[in-house]
Amino acid sequence: MYVLGVPRPFKYVRVKTLEEALEALEEGRPLAGGQSLIPMMRLGIPFDMLVDINELDLDYVKREGGVYRIGALTRHNEIASNLPLLRNVAISIADLQVRNRGTVGGSLANADPSANYYPALLVLDAEVKVLSKRGSRKIKVKDLYEDPYTTTLKEGELLTEVSFREPNSSKLYFKAIKRGGSAYPIAVLAVLKKKDGKLRASIGGVFPRPIILEGNSKEELIKAMESVNEEPMSDHHMNGEGRLKLVRELINTFDQGDYELRLVEERKISWKTGEGMRVIDEAKIKVRVNGLLIEDRVEGRTLLVDFLRKNGFTEVKKGCDEGKCGACTVIINGVSVKSCLFLAVQAVNLDVRTVRGLDVEWLKNSFVNNYASQCGYCTHGFLMASYDYLKNVDPKAANESLKYSIRNICRCTGYVNIIRAIKEASRNEVQSG
Ligand SMILES: Cc1cc2nc3c(=O)[nH]c(=O)nc-3n(C[C@H](O)[C@H](O)[C@H](O)COP(=O)(O)OP(=O)(O)OC[C@H]3O[C@@H](n4cnc5c(N)ncnc54)[C@H](O)[C@@H]3O)c2cc1C
Ligand code: FES
Ligand code: FES
Known part of the structure; x- marks a missing residue:
């Protein structure tokens, strides 16, 4: 019997190496920060087996040969502290507690249409590395998101890394509009101003999938948005027309809304316990x-x-x-x-x-x-x-x-x-x- 708020029973397996993870993922589902998966399970969505991947060495931010590489288990607060380009993207996720646990890999695999990283990584033309027992492959972030809460990841695949080339422009504008508290945003805008003046933007939270817009001016970005052939999303937070209006306003004012946040120092948040574990019943x-x-x-x-x-x-x-x-x-x-x-x-x-x-x-x-x-x-x-x-x-x-x-x-x-x-x-x- 399902009791509201209590996840249905599942087998819990905590793995220590990539090999163990890929073996276990043939049967189970990855558990990273749990900040989306646990709420989902508390609503009654059943999974037979969770594979806790938090012991894996996938938490890092590296810059090598003009390419940024971020491990899938890097927490939102670590990205906010250690990668200035994505600071605003990460710091405006939820609250301190969710950002201490939630990971960039989990966010991409979860594919929420309002999530923060998709618009930012789309304008940066990022890609992800994926491993499974059958080998490895790379997927552009634009090809990863399929539908709300659905990606092109296959059964048994583990997202291990996100990477993107350092952009020509050092400025990535990012704004997420929320209704208060630690709710998901109702609209997200990311814009990269290229050196030649061209704008590459992406919006989230408005259509069922994050959309890429390109143009030479704000007016052209708005025109591109208005010609998107999809119904905007409506829910109890805001109807579709309201969301479109909001994004029009965001595009018109995007370069005034940037904010700067102080953080104490580089952060490393470790959730390693040093032990594997298996709990069946x-x-x-x-x-x-x-x-x-x-x-x-x-x-x-x-x-x-x-x-x-x-x-x-x-x-x-x-x-x-x-x-x-x-x-x-x-x-x-x-x-x-x-x-x-x-x-x-x-x-x-x-x-x-x-x-x-x-x-x-x-x-x-x-x-x-x-x-x-x-x-x-x-x-x-x-x-x-x-x-x-x-x-x-x-x-x-x-x-x-x-x-x-x-x-x-x-x-x-x-x-x-x-x-x-x-x-x-x-x-x-x-x-x-
Ligand atoms: C109150 C609250 C407010 C929030 N607000 C925001 C917000 O404003 N903006 C925002 O972007 N997000 C928000 N989030 C979501 C948050 O960013 C989560 O951290 C994120 O969506 C999921 O990351 P996770 O590491 O917790 O993944 P988990 O919850 O562990 O997993 C999520 C899904 O991804 C799969 N998965 C996880 N890691 C991998 C991997 N490496 N490879 C393959 N599949 C994987 C899991 O199997 C699961 O299906 C919010 C969450 C909460 C609880
Ligand atoms: S009871 Fe845990 S966040 Fe409300
Ligand atoms: S003092 Fe905060 S809920 Fe009452």
Whole structure:
């Protein structure tokens, strides 16, 4: 029987080498950051076997002979920090927690029509490398996307790398328009201005597939968009006509909307546990939480939030249960993640922390001083996300980076005080450390 919000049972296999991965993928489906796959499974979509690929050495950004190569497991936050050309593309995905886990390979394989990378990689004429037991092949990103949530990847194929030639122009304009919170964008525009003045643009979120537009001027780009022979998408966020209007406006103003975000330093986010694993039905696991080894029996599908709450860490809350509100946020290996999008088995050998296991007096005090908690339900999640933000992204709590990082939901809408508290905490932290 399917229970809403609980993935159907599956076999969980964690592989350590590419060879093991390709063998297992003959039977199962890759699990990368889980930021799209786990929500999908929680909605009831069944898979018999998940192949956790997070141990593979596919997280890198390299520049060799004028070509950028990005490993499929590179996290959105690593791209934002380590590849200035794609910083705006990566930093405007969801929130800090999703960007700590979500990968570029997973995003491309997921093929959401509103996803950030497709328009940017289309204007850069990128390609992906794909491996399977039958060999390897390269696919242009324009030939990878087939339909919403469908790609031209075949059963058993693993996307291992994205690459593109360094563009003539150093400026890639990118803008994603959202309805608030950590929702997907309703319209995305990427534009590359070539040295000869020609414009190559791509729009996402408007038609069922990302579209490439070319022209010598903004007017020509708009004309090209208006001659696309496809129905624009309509949903409860915005109808098709509204989306077209929005993109017209985006094209008209694209070179005014660029934003600059400060990041602390080059980032490496490691999710390696050092161990392979196979869970068929149930397994006894030990997870280190706040320095204590917690032992319990779990299924592959047991979510970390449920494991934590069952074992007494009830400060970790369940809110939306679909990865949006951030109430379930915890710190793992020093960065924030949503524990409702993380399997308990994935936490073995990692360091899980809740507010009880972190030195956060400076942060808690500023929440109290600024009345940044009303009912308190969201407070733990906000503390966890703020901790990561102030430690790893911007200790100075600049407005722009805050807006793109902390998108947790407070149902009593105490945002003004919460923002005030984070800013004050940044001053306390600087003084105390
Ligand atoms: C609240 C929320 C808001 C979001 N907002 C945005 C947004 O604004 N913009 C945006 O672009 N994205 C957004 N996302 C999605 C996010 O970017 C995901 O990280 C991404 O779509 C999937 O990457 P993943 O690594 O988590 O993949 P997973 O969820 O692990 O996998 C996704 C799919 O890709 C397959 N897959 C994964 N890796 C590979 C691989 N290497 N080879 C072959 N197949 C593979 C999986 O089998 C699965 O079918 C959001 C997600 C959430 C939860
Ligand atoms: S994001 Fe996990 S419960 Fe809302
Ligand atoms: S304080 Fe009540 S939900 Fe945020």
